[in-house]
Amino acid sequence: MDYVSIKAAQASAGLALVVNAGVPGPWSESAKALFRHHQIPFLAVPQIPAAANDALVEWTGHRNAPIAVYPGEVPMTRALELLQLAERLGSGPSLLPQARSSRIQVTGWIQEIAGEAGFGWCARHLIFETWARQMNPEVRAANPMFSAYGYDERRQESMLEGAQSFLRDLAKALKASPTGYLIGDQLTAADLYWAYFSNLLAPLPGEVNPMQAASRVAYEIPGQLLGGYDPILLAHRDFMFKTHLQQPLDF
Ligand SMILES: N[C@@H](CCC(=O)N[C@@H](CS)C(=O)NCC(=O)O)C(=O)O
Numbered sequence: 001m002d003y004v005s006i007k008a009a010q011a012s013a014g015l016a017l018v019v020n021a022g023v024p025g026p027w028s029e030s031a032k033a034l035f036r037h038h039q040i041p042f043l044a045v046p047q048i049p050a051a052a053n054d055a056l057v058e059w060t061g062h063r064n065a066p067i068a069v070y071p072g073e074v075p076m077t078r079a080l081e082l083l084q085l086a087e088r089l090g091s092g093p094s095l096l097p098q099a100r101s102s103r104i105q106v107t108g109w110i111q112e113i114a115g116e117a118g119f120g121w122c123a124r125h126l127i128f129e130t131w132a133r134q135m136n137p138e139v140r141a142a143n144p145m146f147s148a149y150g151y152d153e154r155r156q157e158s159m160l161e162g163a164q165s166f167l168r169d170l171a172k173a174l175k176a177s178p179t180g181y182l183i184g185d186q187l188t189a190a191d192l193y194w195a196y197f198s199n200l201l202a203p204l205p206g207e208v209n210p211m212q213a214a215s216r217v218a219y220e221i222p223g224q225l226l227g228g229y230d231p232i233l234l235a236h237r238d239f240m241f242k243t244h245l246q247q248p249l250d251f
Contacts, residue, residue, distance in 0.1 A: 061075060127219075129156045175229075
């Protein structure tokens, strides 16, 4: 990924997208894919995972990623805001169905995948629990992610159950679809989000997802705790990457 400085992004008249640098954070990867799908060029600004990112906070009010900064508008961070921005600025087929009932399905699934207490949050909690057991207390205290994402060892069981029930329901919905897409017969943002978040269940192989070994070890933790999930969950994302999404991932 070619990154630019905050200064360069501020001087630009176009879209800047702050993304996790050096790791395929699924929120950031999905955001990049939304704007790519709609052919909207953006300047990528690095967010350093687990760091204070003071300059980003000063610029946008946010420490983590993704953050979309579009001139004249407030910085946007949530999946549905980013989706709406991409739909509004870009071109090409919409990632949201026309029919309201289907649109509700798409936005609902995105919330279940990427929103607070959704699959991504649960899977991250599972990773943090393993990390917390391995880290000495000072290293953990210096990592802002534990508090930023509500890590609490007493929540581990409910996070595991949340992720398991999500996977069961998603597999059921995919099995009920005759098209290979989660909703309807064409790519929607829900397919896109699951394709990237599935890396928290089973990271794509190195040639598609060239992540560092240490990150891969971390991303493999949820899958080890959630074993026995339906293979259709990965077949769906393989279809999405084969048919629609840029590879290899670039972060
Ligand atoms: N902005 C998203 C959440 C984004 C998010 O969770 N980002 C994490 C991905 S693990 C991140 O940037 N982590 C690195 C860090 O916190 O330093 C939302 O509000 O729904």
